[in-house]
Structures are given as C-alpha cells and as structure tokens.
Amino acid sequence: MKVIGIILAAGQSRRMGMDKLSLPVGKRTMVSTVIDTAAMSNLTSIKIVTAMNNRSQTFAGHSLIPCRDSIKGQSHSLRCGVEEAERQGADAIVVLLADQPFIQTNTINALLEMFKNNGELDFVASRFKGIAQPPVLFSKKAFTVIKQLRGDKGAGVLIKGPYRLPKGMYIDYKDPKILADIDTKEVYTRYCLDEGRTTHAATIY
Numbered sequence: 255m256k257v258i259g260i261i262l263a264a265g266q267s268r269r270m271g272m273d274k275l276s277l278p279v280g281k282r283t284m285v286s287t288v289i290d291t292a293a294m295s296n297l298t299s300i301k302i303v304t305a306m307n308n309r310s311q312t313f314a315g316h317s318l319i320p321c322r323d324s325i326k327g328q329s330h331s332l333r334c335g336v337e338e339a340e341r342q343g344a345d346a347i348v349v350l351l352a353d354q355p356f357i358q359t360n361t362i363n364a365l366l367e368m369f370k371n372n373g374e375l376d377f378v379a380s381r382f383k384g385i386a387q388p389p390v391l392f393s394k395k396a397f398t399v400i401k402q403l404r405g406d407k408g409a410g411v412l413i414k415g416p417y418r419l420p421k422g423m424y425i426d427y428k429d430p431k432i433l434a435d436i437d438t439k440e441v442y443t444r445y446c447l448d449e450g451r452t453t454h455a456a457t458i459y
Contacts, residue, residue, distance in 0.1 A: 255298075255345050255346070255369075255370060256298045256342070256343060256344050256345050256346075257296075257297055257298050257344065257345060257346045257347065257348060257366055257369075257391070258297065258298055258299050258300070258301060258338075258339045258342060258344045258346075258347050258348075259292045259295070259297040259299070259300035259301070259347070259348045259350055259362070260300075260301055260303060260319075260332070260335035260336070260338075260339065260347050260348065260349050260350065261285075261288060261289065261292060261300060261301070261302045261303065261350045261351075261352055262303050262328060262331050262332065262335070262349065262350070262351055262352060263275060263285055263302050263303060263304050263352035264303050264304050264305045264321050264324035264331045274353055274436060274437075274442070275352050275353065277436075277442060279355040279446060284352070284353060284355045284436065285352045285353075285355075287355040288350060288351070288352050288353075288354060288355055288357065289302065289316065291357055291358060291359055291361075291362070292348075292350055292362060294359045295359045295362040295363055295366075296359075296362070296363050296366050297348060297362060297366070298344075299317065299342075300316070300317065301317050301318070301319050301335060301338055301339075302316050302317065302318050302319065302352075303318075303319045303321050303324065303331045303332075303334050303335045304318050304319070304320055304321065304324075305320070305321065305324045305325065319334050319335060319338050321334035326405070326406075327404070327405040327406030327407070327408075328406050328407070328408040329403035329404055329405055329406065329407050329408055329409075330404075332349065332400060332403065332408060332409055333400065333401050333403065335347065335349070336397050336400050336401055337401070339394075339397070340394075340397060344394060345393070345394055346369060346391055346392060346393050346394060347391070347392050348362055348365055348366070348389055348390070348391045348392075349388050349389060349390050349391075349392065349409060350362075350388060350389050351388050351389075351435060353435055353436045353437065354388065354389070354433065354434065354435055354436070355436065356431050356432050356433075356434055356445065357389060357432060357433070358432065361380065361389060361432060362389060364425050365378045365380070365389060365390070365391040365425065366391065368391075368423055368425065369391050369393070372423060374421060375393060375421050375422060375423055376392070376393050376395055376396050376412075376419035376420060376421045376422055377390055377391060377392050377393065377396060377412065377413055377419055377421075377422045377423075378390065378391040378422065378423050378424070378425065379391075379413040379422060379423075379424050379425070380424070380425050380427060380433055381424040381425065381426050381427065382426070382427050382430055382433050383430075385414070386410070386413040386414045386424060387410070387433055387435070388409075388433075388435075390409060390413055392409065392412075396412065396419055399412060399419070400412065431445050
C-alpha cells in the first residue's frame with residue numbers, strides 16, 4: 255500500500271504576523287519537527303507543498319511541490335499535493351499541517367493502520383472533543399472530490415458537516431496539545447511551555 259504524506263507549508267502566517275514555520279520548537283523549527291516526525295513514520299514518502307517563491311533552506315534535501323496558486327487558499331495547496339500523489343500512483347495520502355509540531359509518529363501510524371484494516375474507507379481523521387481535524391488520511395477514492403475544492407476551506411468540509419464523505423472513521427485524542435494548530439503567538443507560547451501527555455482511542459462515525 256502506497257501512502258504519501260502531504261505536508262502543507264505554503265501558508266502566509268497572517269495570524270501569527272511572522273514566519274511561524276521557522277519558530278523554534280525545542281531544538282528544531284516548527285516545520286522541521288513536522289517533517290522529521292513524518293519521515294520517521296510508516297508513510298511511503300513525504301512531499302512538502304510550498305509557495306512558488308519559497309527559497310527556505312529548511313526544505314533543502316526534501317521533495318517539494320511548489321504551488322503557484324497557494325496564495326488563493328489552502329484548497330489550492332491541497333490540490334497540488336493530490337495531483338502529485340496521483341502521478342505517483344498513491345493509494346492514499348495523509349494531509350499534515352506544517353504548523354502542527356506536536357503530532358507524533360504514532361499519530362500518523364494510527365491513521366495508516368486503521369485504513370489498512372478498513373480499506374473501504376474514504377478517510378480516517380484525527381479528532382478532539384468531537385471536532386475532526388488534521389492529520390487526516392484520504393483514500394484515492396476521495397482525490398477527485400478534493401480537487402474540486404476552492405478557496406481557503408481546505409479538506410475540513412470533507413470530514414465534518416453536511417458535505418462529509420460517506421465512509422469515515424476517527425481517532426479521538428484526549429490531549430489538546432497533540433493536534434494543536436499553532437496559528438497565533440498566544441497559542442505558540444501556551445503549547446511550547448505545556449508538557450501534557452497524549453492518549454487516543456479509535457471510534458467509528
């Protein structure tokens with residue numbers, strides 16, 4: 255089974271007011287933490303979606319997908335990733351956000367294992383307090399629908415709400431830190447100082 259990790263790293267960091275991906279998390283930058291975690295997981299390979307003009311040395315040595323329309327919203331970055339996954343003949347992708355530095359290898363591997371054991375699924379998503387969020391695995395059956403998304407919606411509409419794909423499962427987390435999306439300085443400060451412990455349990459929707 256070929257599952258490619260798609261790391262979305264083309265955002266503008268508007269809410270942070272600075273390049274958040276280069277901020278330190280421990281001894282590494284935020285985005286390096288996500289890349290290293292994905293690389294140590296059971297993903298077949300990882301691809302990093304970046305803005306066209308990104309020349310950051312952080313990405314040196316990694317497989318990049320420069321996305322011309324990334325400035326139009328996350329759905330465009332995601333589509334660039336899906337199109338590359340299709341070219342690579344992927345059975346599924348795992349969508350990872352470059353500003354979720356506290357995900358762990360077992361966070362990703364749990365998605366892969368659930369999909370492996372339930373191959374008919376359209377998606378497997380992480381969830382905290384009933385709210386589905388990345389990381390999320392999408393089967394190749396969902397690729398066509400993903401490519402139809404527009405604007406800054408991202409893939410969230412496909413894992414929750416009225417447009418949710420029909421066949422999905424969720425992995426519930428009790429610790430908010432593991433899925434924390436570091437969008438603001440306040441959130442960055444809070445979670446970089448927090449040392450919570452993470453647990454999860456699989457549930458079906």
